[in-house]
Amino acid sequence: MSIDFQGRVAIVTGAGGGLGKQHALALAKRGAKVLVNDLGGNVHGEGGSVSAAQAVVDEIISAGGEAIANGASVTDYEAVQAMVKQAMDKWGRVDILVNNAGILRDKSFSKMEISDFRLVMEVHVMGAVHCTKEPQAVVPAMLVMACEDAPNRTIMCAGAGSFEVANITLTQGVHLGMSDDAPEQLLAAMAQVKDRHGELVPGSGSGQGSLEVAKAMAAHKA
Numbered sequence: 001m002s003i004d005f006q007g008r009v010a011i012v013t014g015a016g017g018g019l020g021k022q023h024a025l026a027l028a029k030r031g032a033k034v035l036v037n038d039l040g041g042n043v044h045g046e047g048g049s050v051s052a053a054q055a056v057v058d059e060i061i062s063a064g065g066e067a068i069a070n071g072a073s074v075t076d077y078e079a080v081q082a083m084v085k086q087a088m089d090k091w092g093r094v095d096i097l098v099n100n101a102g103i104l105r106d107k108s109f110s111k112m113e114i115s116d117f118r119l120v121m122e123v124h125v126m127g128a129v130h131c132t133k134e135p136q137a138v139v140p141a142m143l144v145m146a147c148e149d150a151p152n153r154t155i156m157c158a159g160a161g162s163f164e165v166a167n168i169t170l171t172q173g174v175h176l177g178m179s180d181d182a183p184e185q186l187l188a189a190m191a192q193v194k195d196r197h198g199e200l201v202p203g204s205g206s207g208q209g210s211l212e213v214a215k216a217m218a219a220h221k222a
């Protein structure tokens with residue numbers, strides 16, 4: 001595996017579960033020392049405990065990696081400063097920050113309390129996290145974005161073609177599969193990923209899914 005994070009330090013927020021946990025595990029597997037942050041609240045983002053982050057740290061350490069836990073809320077600036085200090089005190093540097101922490105408030109705008117809206121805005125430090133429902137499938141692109149050869153100003157994946165987003169287009173893309181060398185495959189195929197020949201504006205969100213499924217089926221048949 002040519003993408004190697006040996007000697008580098010990563011902070012992954014909201015890494016007690018879901019995508020963040022997968023990001024932390026994948027970075028650690030490739031040698032990064034990881035500060036695993038998670039508020040550890042309930043599904044509503046209330047309460048808090050460092051135990052969710054600690055469980056991921058334990059998993060990394062038992063696999064031979066190096067990690068420390070942190071229970072700060074990313075909404076608390078002082079706690080975030082202390083979190084960065086914790087990584088600096090332990091390892092003397094921070095190379096990678098994955099702003100993953102997030103919460104959901106599944107309510108229509110008219111039914112949503114202004115405090116909920118405000119909280120979502122506060123927690124989502126990063127405007128867009130490009131992902132699918134399967135956390136592991138997102139991680140290869142994240143590793144490529146954090147490696148030394150990272151393609152600057154490239155967005156790996158964005159939702160396309162749903163109602164009122166005709167301004168977002170979709171390139172043909174490549175199918176990578178789920179093997180351990182998916183990040184290296186992605187890096188090697190970057191020119192093909194960015195090739196705008198045959199670019200389309202899908203008629204609906206399912207256009208993107210159909211393209212992906214067709215490529216996956218073709219790859220499995222080959």
Ligand SMILES: NC(=O)c1ccc[n+]([C@@H]2O[C@H](COP(=O)([O-])OP(=O)(O)OC[C@H]3O[C@@H](n4cnc5c(N)ncnc54)[C@H](O)[C@@H]3O)[C@@H](O)[C@H]2O)c1
Nearest residue numbers: 014016017018019038039040041073074075100101102129
């Ligand atoms: N899964 C998806 O389909 C999807 C789609 C679009 C965007 N996202 C975004 O990707 C990110 C990860 O998604 P997920 O599905 O893994 O979510 P998740 O709910 O499984 O994990 C989010 C983690 O963030 C933590 N967290 C919440 N508020 C925090 C805070 N203030 N400080 C620190 N940690 C906090 C939670 O405890 C939780 O462990 C989120 O920001 C989410 O909004 C996910």
